Amino acid sequence: MNKIIFNLTTSEKRAAILQDGKVVEILIERPEEYPKAGNVYVGQVSKVLPGIHAAFIDIGFEQNGFIHSTDLVKNQDQQPINELVHEGQSLIVQVKREASKNKGPLLTENITVPGENLVYLPFSGHIALSKKLSDEDKVRMKQLGEDLITSPEGLIMRTSSASTDIASIGKEIKELREVWTSIQEDALKVKKSGLLFEGHSIVDTALNHVPDQRVGLVFDNADMYRRYRDQLPDPYEVSMYRGSENIFSHYQIEPVIQKALLPSVWLKNGGQIQIDSTEALTVVDVNTGKFTGKQDRERTVLETNLLAAEEAGKQLRLRNISGMIVIDFIRMSKEEHQKEVEMKLREVLSKDPIHTKVYGFTALGLMELTRQKVRDSLSAQLTESCSTCDSYQKQWSVESLYHQLERMLYELRNTEETGVWIELSHRLYQYVTESGYNREKHLLDQVPAQLYITEKSTAKLKEFHVRQIGPKNEIEARIRQESR
Template sequence: MIELIMDMKATEKRVAIKEDDKIVELLIDRPNSHPIEGNIYVGRVVNVLPGMQAAFVDFGQKKPGYLHRDHLCSYQTSTLSKSEKEQKGISHFVHQGEAILVQVVKEGEGTKGAKLTGLLEFPGTHIVYQPYGKYKAISKKMSDDKRQEWRKLLQEWLTSEEGVILRTASEHVEADVVETELLELQRQFLEVQEKQSADVKVPCLVHEEDHFLTKILREIPASEVKLAEVDDVYTSQLLKKKGYSVRFYQGKEGIFKRRGMEQELEKALKRIVWLPSGGYIIIEHTEAMTVIDVNTGKYIGKTGQKETMLKTNLEAGVEIARQLRLRQIGGIIIVDFIDMANDGERQQVLRSVQNAVQKDRSHVRVIGFTELNLLQLTRKKVREPLTEMLLQPCEPCDGKGVVFSVDTVTYQLERELMEFKGSDVEAVVVEASKEVVNKLMSLSSIMERTGLEIFFIKKDGVPRFEVRFAGSARDAKERLKTL
């Protein structure tokens, strides 16, 4: 069972997900960093490359997106036979300058543009609707009888051209609930088509994927949640309506600080992660991949070096699976475990990793060990890694290190100031870097929301802050003269 800790009052929204009393995911949403994955655009084809069987599409972002022939709607819906289609080049199905509907499958990273598809998907709580999907897929976790029941209903509800993926969460849900959801998703598709046919300026956004909270509730149904603790009235009421067990937090101290999540967040940004027996792993990010090194550290097994190495590797395998989720690491991952004596031990470690990644809601592929005994994995990138979201290069050391970004420090300060709301404190004196002060004052009604008069001492340097005084407005003005 899952526990949700939801920090939803401030500008930056944060949700911690705990499993077996351990934090496994930290989800963060900021006004200026909404992901575009799942969004649908009317884009303009700017280049067609027959040699790559691909097209590049301008959909309103900095870089054009990449679209393969096989993911074109015109290719999928063509009346040609499969063999005939495969013999045709991409130029038969799309041409330069054409306006087409595309959906973002994977966001761009570094020098790469986003990966696009013309085969649209509309996800819901119980189903994923695919207007051009043709196939009706039903979760294999359901019983055979239940699968047959659902297959019959889906055949009645959908045309042969339409497709759907029925989630496991649908197994014990009434058919009319799923049908109502399907009708809503079909309505969304019709809305997209209407916007495309209207006289819109290309490129343009025609469908935005559900926002932060809705997406979390869709991915984590109430049946899987033991308790959701939340500090915001609206969110609390919404969760209760959807059948979640909710505890409303009203403490003065921030909910993340109270529940120890701030410390967990700090740990999730460090290179070194300690293991229960005293070993540790080192996590290094490069542009091409993430490299993880396993070390025995201060652990010495009771029966010798062989036991030490195996136990450390087994612990590391489980912890690495958790860290991939917690840090939102995607792409290629290489793990350098401590050298093992034989294939039997390698298989033990491999199985421990395979079992641990099964809980991950992102697709993880455990490929296996290379000739150099390095374990290869890939993980689908769903969100921006925590280190990229929360940190920035350190200017004083010419980018050789990292510090908390302006946004991260600003939202930390906002949360600290909100803890004074409802107290006897009338005013505060805050010493902070200039960028942090400017960012804080751009937040909506910050003084009204905190109930404070805020005085600033602006400093140059890396993003930081310190609350130097909290008390009456009169004393704050006097203290300001001495600082």
């Protein structure tokens, strides 16, 4: 049975999807990372850009959202965008792609309202069907969808819809219509911009990324455990993790995350792939590494490229790499070998819930593909450029270190000692004690003991570490002594 491990006890929410015992995807949700994909806002057009057929939308955040004319509902005849919207106009929009460090969120007027067995589309006018449905079920569910909706409505029929009775499907459509009506009514009450509907939680997103319902969910948060235990049908197995160690550490997921931030990945036969991402694209370079093969060169190259295609497909999902991607396989002289490698890559990518389009080999022998961007890559979420070393080097971002520190302190929630003393690097100490954010107070709330936070005097030590757990009078005495 596949598993999803949920780490929800602290402010950074995480989920790990495991298939056949191996981590295939990591999801991270931080409280400061908004707006989330799927959220619906009412916003105001702040600027119209006719030259690129787009507009900026103020939805209440520092970065304005961006909408292309093709994502406007009214754009049936490909009219110029300045004939469709004007500055100051209010629009109901949904986040199609989350904001990154340099770009605001990508928005659309083509709203989707997700349900358990289907997705309601107020404006699409067509029925879309899950690829996992049988041909017979596709015909049946398409006809059912057409019978239950009226223009301009549309639906996406999930796999589970085929095993759900007609009355339940009809009831769900009615409920989703009511959600959409409520969104429209709430939009009229907002003066300028604001959130109208919150999209998928990290739990819902993880469930949507699992191919079937035979999956075990393991929670470390009692409230979420009880909620989904009572809500999900029998094929799901919901359990509660009660250990004191962080759940990701217990299931050996932390080392997987750290490896996913490294550029090199070794293949089973001793070959290697190197993954390098830039602003423009990601390049995956394949080489034989330690593998020299026992047969002829062509067979050695094919074997390495097949393993590299499988691993590259897995790494794109695990690292959440998106945009333009080029894979530089070892040169193959036979066309049938190229086709075999491409088929292997397509097979692996077909299991990825994020849409990827494979364009095939170029004249130079490079494999080209694109993967849809919904949110930042794992590296972009967790790391930043090192300010004291080579600009190409990455280090844990200060936000990531803060959440790691929070999790470490949460593990001390059952301590019977009266004091805990931690030392932080200069950059982390500055971040924790920054005025106006209450980060220090939030850390104090993680442990029942008195928490003492000091800045380290040397940069050679780790970014943070526990100096002492013990009686608070002893800790206070040591801090006074070292401050002299």
